[in-house]
Amino acid sequence: MCIIIGIFTQFLFGLLCYWRTVALINITFTIAAVIALFFVPESPHWLVSRKRYEEARESLQWLRGWTTPSSVEGELMDIKALFKERNESSDEVETLWERLSAYTDKSFLHPFFLVAYAFFVGHFSGMTTLQTYAVSIFQMLQAPLDKYHATLILGVLQVAGSACCVLAVHATGKRPLTLFSTAAAGTCCLLLAAYEGYLRMVRPRHGVSQCH
Template sequence: MLSSTSTMAVILGVLVQFLLGTFLNWRLVTLCNCVFPIVAFVLLIFVPETPIWLISKNRYLDARKSLAWLRGWTSLNEIELEFQDLCKQLGKAGEIGIDNPENSPNQKLSKLEHLKLFTRKNFFWPYSLVALTFFLGHFNGMNALQTYAIKIFAAVKSPIDKYYATVILGVVELLGCVACVTLVHFTGKRVINLISLLGSGVCFFIVAIYTYISDIKHLEGPQHSDLKHNWIPTFFLITAAFLSYVGIRILPWILTGEVFSNETRATASGLSGAIGYIFGFLANKIFLSMVTVFTLPGTFWFNSSVSILGAILLYFVLPETEGKTLYDITEHFQGNTKLDNKVQRNGIDNKAFELEESRV
């Protein structure tokens, strides 16, 4: 659930840009944006390294302190069980005060051995799944809508001012993220993402029909300006934004932190982000060309098809990871076990939680 808040922060930034762009000159917007990286740089100084990285470097005391900081500045004793579990997963001893690499039971892998880790099933399978979700999230139409919102709203003759419509779009995206953070713990990732893809697919399909009937072939809009029912595309475009950010636009980033083994997680997360940004770049880059070749209705039909076919594909390949331990998830992608599609929550239906309770 917490992993979905990172995308919510991104969308909050997008909303801020929409607001600034509505009321300020683009030069002033650029000047305002200089503040954010400076603030982020200062704040990151106070964030410790991750416990898993510190454990892998045999800095056990620092790892304990980092874990305690991340859990809310709690005492070292209160995080000891969790720390020992992390050490067990990494194959480390984790004795207090031992920060010497020479005492580590695991020898440092050679470069060739490290590269071989990325040829195994437990890397290719989850990486392919993450890449697929990134593709669906960018080519379901939402990426282009977010980038070319002003032109699209102008083309469909939105009854709302195109700049205000863009701000509403940003607000709705943020609300979608909030809904995801709230609901994913109860619905699980499978259900909420299937609803997200199917719902956004239907929305873009309706917009495609409207633009086809209204003879809106390009972003310049129709020759006549007296379009009837022009609230229809505006409503369904905004609804598509909400549904996209309830699920499929957030899912890849959640999976990135869950599906990779400890040995490959750091590099695999970087590669996952890279393929995500590549797909995002391509979706934006080819959108105008697609509108020129296939027209605006054809482009929206393509986006709708991606969403609906993607939902069918994810139904068969996406396991339910909500409430499952990282160990269980990595074992699933290793092929040693198979995750069920039930949502586990803290308490009576979460065996991992019961195990922790029995240790206390």
């Protein structure tokens, strides 16, 4: 959702400002992100592994919304127990090959390839290309409205679609929503390709009639 909103802001800035001005505006977001990183605490798991328990408790409080120490005490104890169990079960130092072997385990490979395939389908269908060259694409397709306004409408639809997915996922579950979204995206790609093919057929005819 945040990625789509970020892309939408670029469409909006591109409509209102010159591209150099947009680049300068974007620099402020980058600087703000770097500054914000200084206020993000270390991972509670990493702090517990270094036996910095008080800092781990404060980190958990921050991550859970600045809650009280008592509200995160149970979670902190679970993390401590996890690392204690790991230390007791591994008397010898884990070798590099043993660490790498975790990435060949089925419990890692199965979800990894599913996520990688989902990203491949999304980008292979032209998601990134459409966002980058939206203005040129709308111009080529002879959109019935201004190409910059059409790009802004595209951004609005993307935000609306992402919001619907975020709200619907709790009711529908991830798998049905993923299947429906993929099928809908595929249908849109087919319709877009068919429309572009139609334009290729119509343009030569118009050219011939104009010559006559």
